[in-house]
Structure formats: structure tokens, C-alpha cells
Amino acid sequence: MLSHLTGLVTVTLVCLGIIVGLGLTRDDRRQLQTSYAQLRNINLVAVDANKLSAQIAELFIAGDQDAEIREARDSLLSGLQRQRELIREEQILASEPDAPWGGLDRVAQMETKVRQIDAARLQIQAHLRSGQRAEALQVFNTEIYHQLGQVLLELVEEATIRERAEVAEALASSARLSERAVDLAIGLIAVVAVLGVANIVIMNRAILRPVSALYAGAEAVGRGDLTHVIDNSSSDELGNLSRRFNEMTDQIRLQRDSLLQAKSTLSQQVDERTRELRERSEALVASNDRLRSVDASRANFFADISHELRTPLTILRGQAEMATRAADADAGVMRHALGDIVRKADQMGRLIDDLLFLARSESGSIMVNRTRVVLQDIVGDVLLDGQNMAMRPGVRIRPSQPSEPVEVRGDPDRLRQAVLIALDNAIRLAPADTTVSLELAQSEGHAHIRVRDQGPGFTGDELGSAFTRFYSARPSRPRSGRGLGLGLSIAKWIVDQHDGAIRIDSAPGRGAVVEITMPLAQRAVA
Structure with a gap:
């Protein structure tokens, strides 16, 4: 009877300890899940903010696009509303629904900033419609680019620090739970030992071994060894207690591993979102620089x-x-x-x-009508046009082409225009008593048209920007004497429409070779 009473008291205490431990761990897990949801949502808010900024930046390139901007703005406001709801849930879990929370103030500040950005966007559109691009850029840089980036980074940094602190607190709570379990086990062992002394005559050998095993298990748990298993297959009360102790250590181990995994995942997510935010910020800076470069050009x-x-x-x-x-x-x-x-x-x-x-x-109003074109015909027409071009005395045009037809699919008028642009550049810059070569060849399924001259060649700046629209060498840079740079950009557009490529091989003082490459037309099957 005494042994049954001892077993009943022991099992009751163990059950209470397990219930308390599981309840505390469940609350910690809910708190961790809420913190992770807030961090994930604030990163989505950061992405939406960058998207809104990028959409406003595209006003300088693509013009008015109110639908996309409103969509980005509404998505950002929805994310902030979701952040407010998550903070409310965290208040409820913390049993402080009416306490002031700094996160709600940050969300309110962000919503205010979004409305200020939207007002700045309306100013930008008004400036752009009235042709005031400089004023629009000034508003963009001061009201959107700098302030948005600063507020957003502060919000992400504060949220990250706070959520990491909450994860650390959850892990500390788990450690405290382990210590409580050890204390509970030691207390239970003490109770069993005291009751066992009174009942030692009857249950001496039957109690000492299980108690020793429980003690060893408690010490193992105290050392942090949550993989220790108490081996007791008996069906009495101490056997049940040992099995319950093993289950408790298994649950603590699983919960600890889950918290560690969640911490690792959270750190990876933070690093990934931070990297994405940095890349998007760099892309925004690059877009802004390109916009300034295009305006200057x-x-x-x-x-x-x-x-x-x-x-x-x-x-x-x-x-x-x-x-x-x-x-x-x-x-x-x-x-x-x-x-x-x-x-x-x-x-x-x-x-x-x-x-x-x-x-x-x-x-997009230029149509390219493709048909089967024999490039020898194109070269012949270009040669006839080239004879009428203004050139220095003694400049000769030397053609070279194969006897068999070289066929491509393309628009003959546009192809003639592209080749004539390259030939006109070469003739216009060719020195007196030199030769300009117009060569046609085919190899590896492609047709090649090359125009060679012995002129001044391209400077470094011109070679890097030869096909850029609106580019022309300024007096402060070395210049070979090649005009406004319109022709080659037109030639590149035409070649691109024919799935081809155009490149320049040149150096100052060594002439230039302009090569146009296009895929050959498929031969008809007889």
C-alpha cells in the first residue's frame, strides 16, 4: 500500500511538471511564430516600398503610369496594416492589449511617410507634365530616394533587433524550463528516496535500481544531455515514471532543436532579405544614374x-x-x-x-517585312549608291563577294539602309588615295558583311558608345570626327530586328571594320 502511495504521489508530480513545461513551451513557440511573421511581413513591406520607389522612378522614362503606382502604394499600405495586426496579436499573447508599443508608432510613421511619398509623386508628375524635369528630379531625390531609404532601413533594423531579442528570450525560457525539469526530477527523486526508506524492507531491490536510473537521467539532463534514455521496462509505477521522464526529455529536446532551427532559419531569412534590399537599393541608384546620363546625353x-x-x-x-x-x-x-x-x-x-x-x-511604328533576300543584290545596290557619295580624291571602293547566292530572311530596304550607313561612314572618313572594302561572306550558318576603311578609327569613348542613341563625342573628349552618332544606332536597330549582330573592331589611327552578322535563310526542300 505504501509503495502504491509513493508511486501515485510521484506520478502526480511528474504529470504536473510535464503540463507546466508543455504550457510554457507552447507560449514560447507562439511568441516566436508571431515574431517571425512580423519580420517576414516587414521584409515584404521593404520590397513593396522599393517597388513603389522604382515605379515612381520610371515616371522619368516611361511617363505617367498611375495604375501601377497606385497598385504598389496600396500593396505597401496593406503590408503596413498587416504589420499592425501582427503587433496586436503579440500584445494579446503578452497579456498587454492596452500597453503602448513602439512597433505601432513605427507603423504609423511609415503610413505617414507613404502618404508624403504619394504627395511627392503628384508633384513629380505635375513637374514632368510642365516639362520641369530638374524640379522633378529634385523632389524625387529629397522626398523619395533619401527619406524612404532611411526610414525603411531604420524600421527593418529595429524590427530585426527586437525579433532576435524575442527569439533569444524564447531560448532562455526553454533553458529555464529544462532547469525546472531537473529541479522537479531531483525533487521527485528525493520524495521517492524518503518514502523508499520507510518501505525498504518490502521494496528494497525493486525501488533502488529505478531510482538510481532516474537520478542518472536527471544528472544527464542537468548536463544538457537530452538524448539520455532511462532503461526500465517494468510495468510498475517507477517504470511508468521512467517512461514519462524519457518522453519529457524527448519533448524538451525536440522543442530545443525546433527553437535552434527556427533561430537559424530566421537568421538566414534576415540575411537574405537584407541582401535583397541592398541589391534593390543599388539597382535603384544605378537606375537613377542611368537616368541622369540619358538626360545629359x-x-x-x-x-x-x-x-x-x-x-x-x-x-x-x-x-x-x-x-x-x-x-x-x-x-x-x-x-x-x-x-x-x-x-x-x-x-x-x-x-x-x-x-x-x-x-x-x-x-514601334516601323514595320519590318521579311522575305528571302539575296545579299549580293543588296551589296550591288549599295555599291551604286556609294559611287555618288562625296569622297576624297583617290578613294576607291573594292567589293568582294562569293559567286553562290547568300540568302537571308529580311527586309531588303532596311538591310540596304544598314549596309549603306556603314559604307557612308567609311567613305566619309577615308583619307585620299585609300581603299574602302565591302566584303560579303558566309560561314557556319551565318552571313557576314564587313566594311573596312583606313580612316582615323574609333577612340576609346566612341567605341564603347558607338551604338548608343543620342551619343556624340564632346569637345572635351578625344574625337575621330564621326558626326552625331545617329547612323550606327539606326544600323544596330535594323540588325537587331533581323536577329543579327553588329560589331566594330577598331583602334585610333588604324582604321575600322564594321561587321554585320545574320543567320542564313533555311534552304527550301525540293
Whole structure:
């Protein structure tokens, strides 16, 4: 009877310890899950904030796109509302639903910042519609780029520190639970020992071995060895107690491993989100730099265009005034003046045609109609046009092409235009008494058109930006004398539409080779 009473008291105490331990661990796990959900949501808020900033930045490139901006803004506000709900849940778990929490203040500050950003976005759109790009950039840099990045990084850093502290607290709570379990086990052993002394005559050998095993298990748990197993297969009360003790240590071990795994996962998630945020911030900075570069290039380009148009207009006006003042001029003088006027008008026409082509290519209104084209025909037409181009004395055009037809699928007019651009550049810059080569070849399923000249070649800046629209070498940089840079950008657009590639091999003073490569047309099966 005494042994049964001892077993009943022992089992009751063990059950109470297990219930208390499981209850505390469950609360810690809920707290950890809530902290992880907050951290994951704040990283999503950071992503949405970067998306909103990127959408506003695209106003400078793509123009008004209110639908995408409103969608990004609403997604960001929804994320902040979700963050507020998670903080409320954490207050309830902490049994402090009415206590002031700093997280709610940060969410309110972020919502205020989002509304300020939206107001700044409206200012940017208003400036852009009125053509005030500099003012729009000023608003973007001060109201969106700097302030958003600073507030967002502070929010993420504060949330990360707070959530890591909560994880550490949960792990500490688990450690305290282990210590309580050890204390409980030691207390139970003491009770069993005291009761066993009173009942030693009856249950001497039957109690000492299980108690020793329980003591060894308690010491193992106290040392942190949660893998220790008490071997007791008896069906009496101490056997049941040993099995319950093993179950408790298993649960503590699993919960500890789960907390450690959650901590590791949380650290990885924080590192990954921080890296993504850093990459997006760097991408935003790069986009802003590209935007400034494009604006500067456009400004330089339009200045050059104004100069290029004003020069032939001045010559036209001078020739016309000279002809009108020379009342007794003979027919030869008049024809010479009219010839100069025609040449300058043709030069202006080609420049305007290039500008119109660029504008249409950007708007997507140029159609490329592909048919089977024999490139020998294209080369022949270009050679005929090249004979009429202005060139220095002694400049010769030397063609080279295979006898068998070289066929591609493409638009003959556009291909002729691309090859003529390369030939015109070479002829215009070729020194006197030199040769310009126009070569056609095929190899490995591709057609190759090469234009070689012995001119000044490309400088380093020109070679790196030869196909960039609106690029032209400024007086402060080395310049080979190659115009405004419109032609090669047009040629690249045409070649790209034909699934081809265009490249330049050149160095200053060693001439240049412009090579156009396109896939050959599939031969028809007989």
C-alpha cells in the first residue's frame, strides 16, 4: 500500500511538471511564430516600398503610369496594416492589449511617410507634365530616394533587433524550463528516496535500481544531455515514471532543436532579405544614374543637332543672298550656287530622315517585312549608291563577294539602309588615295558583311558608345570626327530586328571594320 502511495504521489508530480513545461513551451513557440511573421511581413513591406520607389522612378522614362503606382502604394499600405495586426496579436499573447508599443508608432510613421511619398509623386508628375524635369528630379531625390531609404532601413533594423531579442528570450525560457525539469526530477527523486526508506524492507531491490536510473537521467539532463534514455521496462509505477521522464526529455529536446532551427532559419531569412534590399537599393541608384546620363546625353545631342542644322542653313542663306545680289551673274555662277544649295538641302534632309527614323523606331511604328533576300543584290545596290557619295580624291571602293547566292530572311530596304550607313561612314572618313572594302561572306550558318576603311578609327569613348542613341563625342573628349552618332544606332536597330549582330573592331589611327552578322535563310526542300 505504501509503495502504491509513493508511486501515485510521484506520478502526480511528474504529470504536473510535464503540463507546466508543455504550457510554457507552447507560449514560447507562439511568441516566436508571431515574431517571425512580423519580420517576414516587414521584409515584404521593404520590397513593396522599393517597388513603389522604382515605379515612381520610371515616371522619368516611361511617363505617367498611375495604375501601377497606385497598385504598389496600396500593396505597401496593406503590408503596413498587416504589420499592425501582427503587433496586436503579440500584445494579446503578452497579456498587454492596452500597453503602448513602439512597433505601432513605427507603423504609423511609415503610413505617414507613404502618404508624403504619394504627395511627392503628384508633384513629380505635375513637374514632368510642365516639362520641369530638374524640379522633378529634385523632389524625387529629397522626398523619395533619401527619406524612404532611411526610414525603411531604420524600421527593418529595429524590427530585426527586437525579433532576435524575442527569439533569444524564447531560448532562455526553454533553458529555464529544462532547469525546472531537473529541479522537479531531483525533487521527485528525493520524495521517492524518503518514502523508499520507510518501505525498504518490502521494496528494497525493486525501488533502488529505478531510482538510481532516474537520478542518472536527471544528472544527464542537468548536463544538457537530452538524448539520455532511462532503461526500465517494468510495468510498475517507477517504470511508468521512467517512461514519462524519457518522453519529457524527448519533448524538451525536440522543442530545443525546433527553437535552434527556427533561430537559424530566421537568421538566414534576415540575411537574405537584407541582401535583397541592398541589391534593390543599388539597382535603384544605378537606375537613377542611368537616368541622369540619358538626360545629359539628350541635352548634348540636341545642342549638336542645333549646330548641325544651323550650319547648312547658314550656307543656304549665304548662297541665296550672293546669287540675288549678283544681278549680272552668268548661268555657271548660278548653277554653282544652286548646286551648293541642293547639296546642303540633301544633307539636311538626310539628318531629318535619321531623326524621324529614330523617333519611329522608339514608338514601334516601323514595320519590318521579311522575305528571302539575296545579299549580293543588296551589296550591288549599295555599291551604286556609294559611287555618288562625296569622297576624297583617290578613294576607291573594292567589293568582294562569293559567286553562290547568300540568302537571308529580311527586309531588303532596311538591310540596304544598314549596309549603306556603314559604307557612308567609311567613305566619309577615308583619307585620299585609300581603299574602302565591302566584303560579303558566309560561314557556319551565318552571313557576314564587313566594311573596312583606313580612316582615323574609333577612340576609346566612341567605341564603347558607338551604338548608343543620342551619343556624340564632346569637345572635351578625344574625337575621330564621326558626326552625331545617329547612323550606327539606326544600323544596330535594323540588325537587331533581323536577329543579327553588329560589331566594330577598331583602334585610333588604324582604321575600322564594321561587321554585320545574320543567320542564313533555311534552304527550301525540293
